[in-house]
Amino acid sequence: MHRTKVKIVEDALDANNTIARANRSDFDRESVTVVNLMSAPGAGKTTLLECALADLDGVRAGVLEGDVQGSMDADRLAALHVPVTQLNTDSGFGGECHLDANMVRSALPGLALDEIDLLVIENVGNLVCPAEFRVGEDHRVMVSAVTEGEDKPLKYPLMFRQCGLVLVNKVDLLPHLDFDLDRFLYNLDQVHPGVPRLLVSARTGEGTDAWREWLVQTAREGASERAAAPA
């Protein structure tokens, strides 16, 4: 008698991770690089996307827009003539405070993955739970506005630790704040030493070229890696 022994590992029991891997597999098949963009409410995710997505040097971008309710951000981004899919989380009890892999999976049929190179998933504004749920992304990027204070890396360490890029936004307001930028960067390095960071202002455009360039490079590198990988 043939017997197969399946070793149950903790990770395999985690339904979210299983679905995230399925999403990732679909993204890989269509050669789409995926960025999960996270921040507190009002940190400037949508405005930073408006700065960057209008011209990505030929990289074709799409957006999956996560909100508890409404479609205001999706409407703003659609004006850039970028395909945008809205995902609302308010069907659950009071509204989910994050996107999880299954929610993203439910939106995949509406995304023309074969027509884009880069998918940006704009998560629900929250510094806690979005960091706990992988959705199948290649990269996690977060926005931390200087108006939120220097202590945020220490108070929400998981979010800052799990990101590959931190956009420090609203730097145009620094002259009007008591915010100590050196202290913030020191705190950031305490929880995630050396993590790449860009100082930006979505309002004045300062630093947003570097953010745009990061997206272009990230999408191109993703495509190259997939082309080089064994089928």
Add this chain to the structure above:
Amino acid sequence: MHRTKVKIVEDALDANNTIARANRSDFDRESVTVVNLMSAPGAGKTTLLECALADLDGVRAGVLEGDVQGSMDADRLAALHVPVTQLNTDSGFGGECHLDANMVRSALPGLALDEIDLLVIENVGNLVCPAEFRVGEDHRVMVSAVTEGEDKPLKYPLMFRQCGLVLVNKVDLLPHLDFDLDRFLYNLDQVHPGVPRLLVSARTGEGTDAWREWLVQTAREGASERAAAPA
């Protein structure tokens, strides 16, 4: 045979509400008025408490400080010589993004309720889930910073709808922002018509006297109502 028929109502199945009522009963017994203070990360909850708690015209205040991790805010408030109890939510998977009634209940033994008139519960910085969990409070107050944008009431309606007072903070920055205050107040009235609101700046002190006075009045009215209620 004596038979008792218990009608199960949905609310009775909600363990959180049951525990919230138990908390409320304990607060009532000790004649403590409880304010649940909520906001997005970095909106200024702690600084607004620093403005108000140092002198409450004889009202004795205590603070229950909710954070995913750390005790920075509790340390700041303890400097005011106000009793502060820290409640960290990071024992769960990745850290809970809100306080619930059971977490607050677990902190009650550490609170000298008989020595205070007013308990402020500073919730975890988050505009979604804290609004979904009653903890036994009398009043819910939220802080919305003008740096977060005019659209927040529309994007996080449950939070704005469930509050009895909205502190519109960081108004000192209005000259440096594209924030349209009238639009924000219009959006606020769309989701919670006529909700009391105070324009404040924790940084300059503008409007914070009214906030301090609100806390004093609220504590005194709570005490009067309890004294008048049948035992």
